[in-house]
Amino acid sequence: MGDSLKTRVRWVEDHRFVATTGSGFSLVLDNPHRDGGAAASPMELVLVSLAGCTGVDVVAILDKMRQPLERFEVEVEGSRADEHPRVYTVLDVVYRAWGDIDPSKLLRAVELSEGKYCSVSEMLRPTSKINIRVELNGEPVMAQRE
Amino acid sequence: MGDSLKTRVRWVEDHRFVATTGSGFSLVLDNPHRDGGAAASPMELVLVSLAGCTGVDVVAILDKMRQPLERFEVEVEGSRADEHPRVYTVLDVVYRAWGDIDPSKLLRAVELSEGKYCSVSEMLRPTSKINIRVELNGEPVMAQRE
Secondary structure, three states, rough: OOOEEEEEEEEEEEEEEEEOOOOOOOEEEOOOOOOOOOOOHHHHHHHHHHHHHHHHHHHHHHHHHOOOOOEEEEEEEEEEEOOOOOOOEEEEEEEEEEEOOOHHHHHHHHHHHHHHHHHHHHHOOOOOOOEEEEEEEEEEEEEEEE | OOOOEEEEEEEEEEEEEEEEEOOOOOOEOOOOOOOOOOOHHHHHHHHHHHHHHHHHHHHHHHHHOOOOOEEEEEEEEEEEOOOOOOOOOEEEEEEEEEEEEEEEEHHHHHHHHHHOOHHHHHHHOOOOOEEEEEOOOOEEEEEEEO
């Protein structure tokens, strides 16, 4: 077995919790659509996890490939099921990179993350169809694929 | 189809990103184990999402049951696979409630979350064995089950 990670969330009031992770950082989570809702929701954090996980992979791989990344972002949209449990049935992931980067290396980095490294994608894939789009300097570099 | 949620993470430097969710809240994510790492990691946020999702369910269900919850927390430990993608293969979830609460109602609330409402548990279950433990006022109220 590999290592383990821990976190604890403590209820504050209403739907608000404060999470403290094993690494010692804290964040608030809440229902942002309730009156006074003051933070992202747990289901939003799933999207943040996915975008962050694959985003770190791509940044690290491009760095190893000595590609000069200037700016980079990952956008994720998740469509939820109507019925409980309201899982994400579809996840649309858009990678946007800027810089003097070889498009084929950018694609390769995204594929390595999606196919091999990104633990969050791997965990969500049984439930969610994950669509990927990649843009470099504002232009698409790969058609949408499953 | 139900509604959809969106988020965007922007690369800041090294492994650090800033996420902005569709509800308008922002948070930093990072690799906390790197030099200067300044926030929770994407894989830690998966645990936060799970704990928060089921935590909100339990609080809301106990509230409907008119159970006077005084204090409440959810702890999650995730054990990761050795090989990439390093998914969580086991998730140990501990619910801790305090207050003058009917233990059977607390169990029922946890079961309703795990079995029906919690979207995050449902998405992780194909990959991760989820073990549950419930404590009320410091005493276990249910043996570990699958």
